Amino acid sequence: xxxxxxxxxxxxxxxxxxxxxxxxxxxxxxxxxxxxxxxxxxxxxxxxxxxxxxxxxxxxxxxxxxxxxxxxxxxxxxxxxxxxxxxxxxxxxxxxxxxxxxxxxxxxxxxxxxxxxxxxxxxxxxxxxxxxxxxxxxxxxxxxxxxxxxxxxxxxxxxxxxxxxxxxxxxxxxxxxxxxxxxxxxxxxxxxxxxxxxxxxxxxxxxxxxxxxxxxxxxxxxxxxxxxxxxxxxxxxxxxxxxxxxxxxxxxxxxxxxxxxxxxxxxxxxxxxxxxxxxxxxxxxxxxxxxxxxxxxxxxxxxxxxxxxxxxxxxxxxxxxxxxxxxxxxxxxxxxxxxxxxxxxxxxxxxxxxxxxxxxxxxxxxxxxxxxxxxxxxxxxxxxxxxxxxxxxxxxxxxxxxxxxxxxxxxxxxxxxxxxxxxxxxxxxxxxxxxxxxxxxxxxxxxxxxxxxxxxxxxxxxxxxxxxxxxxxxxxxxxxxxxxxxxxxxxxx
Amino acid sequence: xxxxxxxxxxxxxxxxxxxxxxxxxxxxxxxxxxxxxxxxxxxxxxxxxxxxxxxxxxxxxxxxxxxxxxxxxxxxxxxxxxxxxxxxxxxxxxxxxxxxxxxxxxxxxxxxxxxxxxxxxxxxxxxxxxxxxxxxxxxxxxxxxxxxxxxxxxxxxxxxxxxxxxxxxxxxxxxxxxxxxxxxxxxxxxxxxxxxxxxxxxxxxxxxxxxxxxxxxxxxxxxxxxxxxxxxxxxxxxxxxxxxxxxxxxxxxxxxxxxxxxxxxxxxxxxxxxxxxxxxxxxxxxxxxxxxxxxxxxxxxxxxxxxxxxxxxxxxxxxxxxxxxxxxxxxxxxxxxxxxxxxxxxxxxxxxxxxxxxxxxxxxxxxxxxxxxxxxxxxxxxxxxxxxxxxxxxxxxxxxxxxxxxxxxxxxxxxx
Numbered sequence: 001x002x003x004x005x006x007x008x009x010x011x012x013x014x015x016x017x018x019x020x021x022x023x024x025x026x027x028x029x030x031x032x033x034x035x036x037x038x039x040x041x042x043x044x045x046x047x048x049x050x051x052x053x054x055x056x057x058x059x060x061x062x063x064x065x066x067x068x069x070x071x072x073x074x075x076x077x078x079x080x081x082x083x084x085x086x087x088x089x090x091x092x093x094x095x096x097x098x099x100x101x102x103x104x105x106x107x108x109x110x111x112x113x114x115x116x117x118x119x120x121x122x123x124x125x126x127x128x129x130x131x132x133x134x135x136x137x138x139x140x141x142x143x144x145x146x147x148x149x150x151x152x153x154x155x156x157x158x159x160x161x162x163x164x165x166x167x168x169x170x171x172x173x174x175x176x177x178x179x180x181x182x183x184x185x186x187x188x189x190x191x192x193x194x195x196x197x198x199x200x201x202x203x204x205x206x207x208x209x210x211x212x213x214x215x216x217x218x219x220x221x222x223x224x225x226x227x228x229x230x231x232x233x234x235x236x237x238x239x240x241x242x243x244x245x246x247x248x249x250x251x252x253x254x255x256x257x258x259x260x261x262x263x264x265x266x267x268x269x270x271x272x273x274x275x276x277x278x279x280x281x282x283x284x285x286x287x288x289x290x291x292x293x294x295x296x297x298x299x300x301x302x303x304x305x306x307x308x309x310x311x312x313x314x315x316x317x318x319x320x321x322x323x324x325x326x327x328x329x330x331x332x333x334x335x336x337x338x339x340x341x342x343x344x345x346x347x348x349x350x351x352x353x354x355x356x357x358x359x360x361x362x363x364x365x366x367x368x369x370x371x372x373x374x375x376x377x378x379x380x381x382x383x384x385x386x387x388x389x390x391x392x393x394x395x396x397x398x399x400x401x402x403x404x405x406x407x408x409x410x411x412x413x414x415x416x417x418x419x420x421x422x423x424x425x426x427x428x429x430x431x432x433x434x435x436x437x438x439x440x441x442x443x444x445x446x447x448x449x450x451x452x453x454x455x456x457x458x459x460x461x462x463x464x465x466x467x468x469x470x471x472x473x474x475x476x477x478x479x480x481x482x483x484x485x486x487x488x489x490x491x492x493x
Numbered sequence: 494x495x496x497x498x499x500x501x502x503x504x505x506x507x508x509x510x511x512x513x514x515x516x517x518x519x520x521x522x523x524x525x526x527x528x529x530x531x532x533x534x535x536x537x538x539x540x541x542x543x544x545x546x547x548x549x550x551x552x553x554x555x556x557x558x559x560x561x562x563x564x565x566x567x568x569x570x571x572x573x574x575x576x577x578x579x580x581x582x583x584x585x586x587x588x589x590x591x592x593x594x595x596x597x598x599x600x601x602x603x604x605x606x607x608x609x610x611x612x613x614x615x616x617x618x619x620x621x622x623x624x625x626x627x628x629x630x631x632x633x634x635x636x637x638x639x640x641x642x643x644x645x646x647x648x649x650x651x652x653x654x655x656x657x658x659x660x661x662x663x664x665x666x667x668x669x670x671x672x673x674x675x676x677x678x679x680x681x682x683x684x685x686x687x688x689x690x691x692x693x694x695x696x697x698x699x700x701x702x703x704x705x706x707x708x709x710x711x712x713x714x715x716x717x718x719x720x721x722x723x724x725x726x727x728x729x730x731x732x733x734x735x736x737x738x739x740x741x742x743x744x745x746x747x748x749x750x751x752x753x754x755x756x757x758x759x760x761x762x763x764x765x766x767x768x769x770x771x772x773x774x775x776x777x778x779x780x781x782x783x784x785x786x787x788x789x790x791x792x793x794x795x796x797x798x799x800x801x802x803x804x805x806x807x808x809x810x811x812x813x814x815x816x817x818x819x820x821x822x823x824x825x826x827x828x829x830x831x832x833x834x835x836x837x838x839x840x841x842x843x844x845x846x847x848x849x850x851x852x853x854x855x856x857x858x859x860x861x862x863x864x865x866x867x868x869x870x871x872x873x874x875x876x877x878x879x880x881x882x883x884x885x886x887x888x889x890x891x892x893x894x895x896x897x898x899x900x901x902x903x904x905x906x907x908x909x
């Protein structure tokens with residue numbers, strides 16, 4: 001078995017691990033990131049909502065919550081980060097709705113607390129506004145007519161969490177961080193000032209560990225008795241709907257237990273249940289449940305009566321790690337293990353995507369405090385050139401691109417208008433499975449859900465990776481897509 | 494031929510598009526182009542290697558590729574210009590088509606008239622919202638058909654099929670012939686959804702278990718599907734507690750309905766009928782947008798390809814007439830589905846032409862007749878099923894006598 005030496009080992013390639021890897025790539029540190037999946041951001045990150053810049057709903061956020069402080073600190077960082085990495089970021093604003101004067105209590109408290117706290121914690125945030133009935137329904141003609149007003153938060157934006165995570169990891173790699181996919185941590189040994197981390201790819205010796213294993217953060221910490229905290233996985237229900245209903249709402253609309261509905265950066269409609277309707281789950285149990293789904297849609301119809309299950313493209317379980325039940329969904333666990341120096345647990349909590357940039361900054365501070373020498377990396381390149389997205393280009397840009405590479409004239413995915421050129425670029429950038437391609441450039445994200453383009457992408461993956469079509473997987477592991485060759489099952493053994 | 498002076502442009506070269514293009518040419522349109530995203534003409538017929546095609550149209554029992562070949566040959570003979578490997582990105586209400594391919598790059602066409610013939614796609618797992626995990630091995634029956642019949646792969650060994658659409662039943666037989674074990678076909682309704690001949694020849698003849706009034710309540714497996722839970726349904730289609738059982742499988746095929754592919758139509762401002770999922774058309778198959786016609790499964794999902802061809806010929810013929818500047822009569826009468834009728838197509842008629850009305854019933858019934866308002870009644874039909882389209886001819890003479898603005902079409906039980 002191979003033996004690797006590194007200074008800092010990051011376990012987990014979700015938003016937290018990728019953000020810290022990218023943050024550390026600004027310094028001349030010897031850093032390795034391991035991810036057990038076939039790609040980055042395929043765990044909690046993949047299942048999370050698309051909303052960022054939360055925190056102005058001060059009812060749910062409090063200065064005493066670590067997660068709230070990270071979200072507040074991270075708010076001004078998100079837009080520039082997305083710009084540097086060339087991933088989509090779209091400010092849509094949110095509307096917290098209410099139906100009657102009694103329901104006004106919550107918005108009033110929101111406005112009041114925002115006044116009180118924004119100066120201190122959110123200096124750059126635009127103020128919240130109370131919106132009257134007429135304005136509300138002119139902005140959102142499809143919401144339930146019973147709503148009499150809303151609190152408008154102009155700060156709320158949407159992003160693509162997986163694309164951001166992949167971009168962070170790619171940029172980290174470009175700046176000298178070693179990333180190892182399909183590398184699962186099996187055991188961790190602690191000896192004097194070193195850790196020996198046993199993986200399926202060999203042993204990795206390191207001095208510092210960042211445990212950003214998401215859903216498995218406790219399991220990893222337990223391997224070396226650094227689990228000085230408990231986490232409870234909580235399930236929620238999420239769905240993405242066809243672009244043809246993407247304009248049912250223009251803002252993120254929400255009301256307490258009814259969840260949130262918002263347009264995504266790709267013009268789909270996204271729907272997710274709120275923490276109020278979540279329930280305790282089990283690690284590794286990602287199955288959706290009919291009761292939860294039905295209840296969720298019942299709630300969604302309270303917000304937007306025209307929303308329909310018929311338009312679902314995909315639905316899934318959102319995973320949140322509760323710090324504990326007393327503190328609830330707000331809290332997270334970012335810190336050096338009380339029992340083990342140089343071992344940092346990084347469970348960034350919910351909302352995690354917005355917390356990640358500030359959490360990365362904080363973890364770098366913790367590493368320094370634990371003794372890691374941080375010297376600026378003079379070659380750090382913050383800008384990542386994203387591969388071209390055919391559908392987003394102007395006609396002239398499309399022509400220019402096709403003139404350079406004919407494969408940009410060959411549309412493989414008809415629902416999302418994705419070209420062979422983009423798929424090949426995604427594979428060159430690290431996609432190795434159908435999901436890897438799908439999350440990078442979107443073929444199969446559309447309404448036919450890969451029915452037409454799936455077989456074509458398998459062919460392109462096999463060709464570009466130099467493997468057989470039967471070896472192509474949906475998401476690594478045992479997820480092969482084609483189990484047999486034609487007539488193979490008829491052969492007599 | 495220059496791409497500037499096109500008379501008729503047909504989008505899609507499946508059975509609908511080919512029939513429309515040929516007929517447009519035969520009607521006298523000078524320059525007819527047919528735009529196809531695949532390399533070959535024929536669309537999904539290539540993967541339909543079973544027989545049963547053309548029994549009505551040709552009076553012969555053909556396979557899908559054979560049926561396609563007859564049209565493709567005729568298309569080339571009549572001088573229709575094919576644009577293969579070309580994807581249409583946009584259609585405007587002013588009949589401007591934006592398309593792209595690797596040979597010509599991005600280009601626009603401005604034909605005098607357009608026939609929409611994009612066909613349909615299969616409903617996927619999202620649209621029916623099956624609970625459970627999201628492993629590999631859950632695919633639509635049509636995707637499996639392409640994999641087996643064209644790509645040369647068998648998706649799995651232990652198969653469960655949800656839905657008794659025709660492609661699902663055909664794949665049950667096809668995969669059995671490939672040596673895979675089809676463990677069962679699960680159907681929500683109390684009857685099979687597809688054609689009777691497929692039920693008999695694909696399921697019964699191969700002793701494939703059919704579980705009517707059942708559904709899949711859970712999908713299991715993290716990486717690859719490992720099992721499904723099925724349950725019996727009560728009269729209101731709710732799972733009956735205690736009837737759940739787990740069936741091990743490595744593949745789940747979905748044959749749960751087809752959806753007309755109308756994203757381009759919508760871009761052009763074509764009005765859709767929520768009952769068919771396709772455009773609202775008149776008896777000439779013209780949409781609400783002047784000069785834009787439609788035919789085949791893009792309009793409504795057909796039972797037989799023969800009907801697709803006939804309908805699309807109508808669209809092609811009138812698209813050619815429009816391109817020649819001939820007058821297309823205006824719609825005067827709206828057709829409304831009445832008792833046990835799911836939809837009627839065309840939805841509007843001028844009353845000046847003979848009209849063939851296509852419809853589907855909601856529920857199976859025996860000994861019925863179709864009543865077209867006060868105008869006419871059909872002779873007794875032995876039985877109607879949602880899977881089989883009902884066709885009724887109404888003559889111009891009868892329609893011209895009619896003075897109302899709306900006709901309700903009913904399916905009436907004889908003596909009832």
